[in-house]
Amino acid sequence: MTISRTRLVMGNWKMHGNLADNAKLLAGLCAGAGSIAAGTQLAVCVPFPYLAQASEALKGSAVAWGAQDVSAQAQGAFTGEVSGAMLKDFACRYALVGHSERRSLHGESDQLVAAKAKAALASGLTPVVCVGESLAERDANQVMAVIQRQLAPVLALGAEAVNKIVVAYEPVWAIGTGRTATPEQAQEVHAAIRAALQAIGAGQVQILYGGSVKAANAASLFAMPDIDGALVGGASLVAEDFLAIAA
Numbered sequence: 001m002t003i004s005r006t007r008l009v010m011g012n013w014k015m016h017g018n019l020a021d022n023a024k025l026l027a028g029l030c031a032g033a034g035s036i037a038a039g040t041q042l043a044v045c046v047p048f049p050y051l052a053q054a055s056e057a058l059k060g061s062a063v064a065w066g067a068q069d070v071s072a073q074a075q076g077a078f079t080g081e082v083s084g085a086m087l088k089d090f091a092c093r094y095a096l097v098g099h100s101e102r103r104s105l106h107g108e109s110d111q112l113v114a115a116k117a118k119a120a121l122a123s124g125l126t127p128v129v130c131v132g133e134s135l136a137e138r139d140a141n142q143v144m145a146v147i148q149r150q151l152a153p154v155l156a157l158g159a160e161a162v163n164k165i166v167v168a169y170e171p172v173w174a175i176g177t178g179r180t181a182t183p184e185q186a187q188e189v190h191a192a193i194r195a196a197l198q199a200i201g202a203g204q205v206q207i208l209y210g211g212s213v214k215a216a217n218a219a220s221l222f223a224m225p226d227i228d229g230a231l232v233g234g235a236s237l238v239a240e241d242f243l244a245i246a247a
């Protein structure tokens with residue numbers, strides 16, 4: 001089987017940045033994006049208040065942008081929430097859903113994450129569905145059970161929907177810790193996720209790896225057959241570091 005999936009390298013700024021620092025970072029990304037190989041899509045997921053800044057700075061560039069979360073609701077009395085339609089107003093292409101920090105710090109359930117993915121799709125956004133096990137779950141040999149549980153309500157959205165999503169595998173123990181999964185560890189889980197997607201007819205969905213990705217480990221991760229790119233936290237805050245991962 002020929003693999004035609006394009007590579008996607010996506011930054012997740014988390015709750016970092018300000019207007020002045022963002023301006024420098026975005027300008028650096030625009031300046032460097034042209035030298036990234038064709039077939040690699042760059043994207044950044046920025047805090048909501050900076051979507052206007054990102055859309056202005058990145059318009060016409062090779063870098064797409066998105067949000068770090070999206071409401072499961074379309075509109076209404078949901079204080080603090082941001083809808084998919086609002087994100088589309090700022091020409092977002094992507095929305096992260098179910099990042100481990102949302103799951104663990106904000107109590108987001110697997111069902112809510114799937115509802116957010118569904119709402120994102122309804123607004124024409126590409127949801128990047130994040131899954132991943134904790135260290136305790138890995139040590140207890142629960143990795144695939146956890147991932148299957150997290151994915152189940154998403155897969156239940158059906159093949160047509162699932163073919164429009166991106167999945168990000170981010171082992172919680174590797175996020176922000178400097179401890180990356182080995183390429184083999186990551187590939188093992190990616191292959192299992194691919195099989196679960198394949199089983200419903202969505203085997204060509206992009207599956208990103210996330211968790212302490214940096215230029216020094218990106219090439220060996222990307223060499224794996226089922227790793228289609230990266231979701232990058234810390235190293236996405238410096239233009240050269242982020243571009244070096246994509247390069």
Ligand code: PGA
Pocket residue numbers: 012170174175176177178210211212213231232233234235
């Ligand atoms: P990290 O974060 O690259 O800083 O580990 C990844 C993520 O949380 O998406």
